[in-house]
Structures are given as C-alpha cells and as structure tokens.
Amino acid sequence: MLPTLVPIGLLVYFIFTGVQSKEYKEILQDLISIADQASVSCWVCFATDEDDRTAEWVRPCKCRGSTKWVHQACLQRWVDEKQRGNSTARVACPQCNAEYLIVFPKLGPLVYVLDLADRLISKACPFAAAGIMVGSIYWTAVTYGAVTVMQVVGHKEGLDVMERADPLFLLIGLPTIPVMLILGKMIRWEDYVLKLWRKYSNKLQILNSIFPGIGCPVPRIPAEASPLADHVSATRILCGALVFPTIATIVGKLMFSSVNSNLQRTILGGIAFVAIKGAFKVYFKQQQYLRQAHRKILNYTEQEEA
Secondary structure: OHHHHHHHHHHHHHHHHOOOOHHHHHHHHHHHHHHHHHOOEOOOOOOEOOOOOOOOEEOOOOOOHHHOOEEHHHHHHHHHHHHOOOOOOOOEOOOOOOEOOOOOOOOOHHHHHHHHHHHHHHHHHHHHHHHHHHHHHHHHHHHHHHHHHHHHHOHHHHHHHHHHOOHHHHHHHHHHHHHHHHHHHOOOHHHHHHHHHHHHOOOOOHHHHHOOOOOOOOOOOOOOOOHHHOOOHHHHHHHHHHHHHHHHHHHHHHHOOOOOOHHHHHHHHHHHHHHHHHHHHHHHHHHHHHHHHOOOOOOOOOOOOO
16 A cells, blocks of 8 residues: 555645756656556456465556556457457457557468468358359349240241351340340239229220229228338249240140241230230229228227127
8 A cells, every 4th residue: 555655745746845846756657657667456256366376467558556557368368259269350448548559479471371271262252252253143044034035036036047047146145134034024004004094984984894993982092002012022023034934835825826937926925914914904903992991990899898
C-alpha cells in the first residue's frame, strides 16, 4: 500500500501548494510507474506476480493501473477467443481500444511459398466457384436449346440446321431459347384479358354465354392478391416455361396430325395449348372473383351449454 499512497500524497500536496516544477512532475511520474510495478496483477485471471514468479508478463496497450499488465498465456487465450480461428484478424484492448501488436516468427522460404499459395487459393476459390456455376448454367441452357430445336423442328432437320449454322450463332442463340421461354411465361396476359372482358362485357353479349357471370353486377369488388405474394410463382414459371415446347409438340401431333411440317405443327400446337389453357384460367379466376364478391359474414351465435 505504501508505494501507492506516496504518489497520491504528493499529488495532493502539489495541488494545494501550486507547485508546477517540471522536476516534481518527473518525480511524480517515476513514483507512479514504481507504484504500477509494485502492484502487478493480471486483468484476465487476477493473479499477481507473487502467485507465479515464472509467468511471462506483457504490457500490450495504453492502460494504466490494474489493467496495465497481463499474463502472456492469458492474453494468448483471450486473443484466440476473439480471433475464432482467423489468425489474421485484428484484436484490440477492450478498455482503451488500442490494437495489439501481434508478431509471428519468420517463415522459411518453403513455408512462405506454401502460405502465399494457400492465401491465393482461398481468395480465388469464390470466383472460381462463381465461374463454374455460371458456366454450368450456360452449357445447360445451350443443351436445352439444342434439344428444343430438334424437338420442334425434328431430329434430323434440327441436326442439319445446327450443322449448317455458324458456331458463334449457336453459342449465342441456343442459350436464349430457355431465357425467352421464361420471359414469355412471366407475361400474365390472362389477367389483362380478364380485366378488359369485365370492363366491356356489357357491350359484348356473346361473352356472357361463353363465360357466365362476367357481365353480372357484383355486390362488392374483392381485393385481389398481389403477384408478389405468390410463393410458388417462380417455380411454376420455370417449370411451365421449360415444359412448354414438349407440350406444344404433343398437342400439335394430337390436334394437327395432317400438317406435314414439324415446325408448323408444333407452332399450331403451342398456340392451341396457350389458347385453351388461357380460356380455362380466365374462367377459373372469374369464378374465384365472383365467389369472393358474394362472400358474406354471418352473425355470431352463442352455443348452448350442455
């Protein structure tokens, strides 16, 4: 306690006497440093230098007093907890926010080269993985485009067309086939047609016979769900777009078997499928619209206790 009380007493004496001598300030700083050295304790484990005289001490930051000194082993464990396996992460003192100066032994030439190679590989792997992913998607789109061409035009005709075509045109044109199918599938033309029919159905009486209830007045206008709220829309768009050429080919063979050209038959089949599917979808949405418009809320009835 004596080394600690001496500088405090001198400080009080200087304040009341007004002594501003530079020599006294230097003496006071020396006494404070002696007091700090006399009361060495670790701020991690709270042990003093008398508990283990063989332990290595370190003063890693700008802290003074009880947080000035710390065991080298305790600080190493604390730094390991903060870095969490990343040896290059920076660690600072929790009290004064001073960054710890962490040094490593010099590496040999072979270890230095291996460490440099490991860091370069770690930085390059995310870009390589992204490139592999993009390349896989691209070649999958190319393969799908080639299969679609052979399916729509015909196997032999499709091969002949792709053999005569420019390779650069194939590398650019084939991947655009699934992209265009997906973009076309995202256009909800049935909703626009249904809105137009609801607006002008009174002027076209033939629509009432084909789609009952379109021109009838409704007691209220129900709130329609936003397309963004449909959680399965993305998967439905993807699957529907990619399966559309196959469905168009099948419908073309069933409904337009008299057409000799595979391309014309597939185009007619696709148009017929889109038209029939759109008509059913418009009818289904209109019935849901009417069902919501005629919705009623009943009065509350208390149940009789048994």
